[in-house]
Amino acid sequence: MKDENTQQFKLLLTLRLRQIHNNGLEGVSYDDLYRMFTTYVWRHKEPTRLSELADDIFKTTDEDVVRWLATESKINGLKSSLEDYQNLFEDEEIQ
Structure with a gap:
């Protein structure tokens, strides 16, 4: 992702995350959304324009x-x- 889009990308993800939380999915984190877009949605081609970024984020x-x-x-x-x-098994045995 180009450096000039990084701030906008963070802002768009934060806005989308607020929407998701308002819809009752408080368990979704910023990192979850970041991973989803960077490793799945844009695995073949990253958007080059801010409008493409916004469209991809908000159409999801x-x-x-x-x-x-x-x-x-x-x-x-x-x-x-x-x-x-x-380690979970060991912790259980101690209690």
Whole structure:
């Protein structure tokens, strides 16, 4: 992403995040949206104009965000192993 669009990108993501929170999805974070756009929506081609940035961000529905987060969670779960959760088992035994 071009440097001149970085501030605008942050502002647009923040505005979209407020909309999402107002719609009852308080669990979605700024980092979630950032990852979604940078690794999924724009994985093949980043927008070059501010109008394209805004259009992509605001045409994405709440359902799109939730669906992407669920898919990301499944993928991360498949990539992990039981050793990744070993500390949870150890903490449980202590209590």
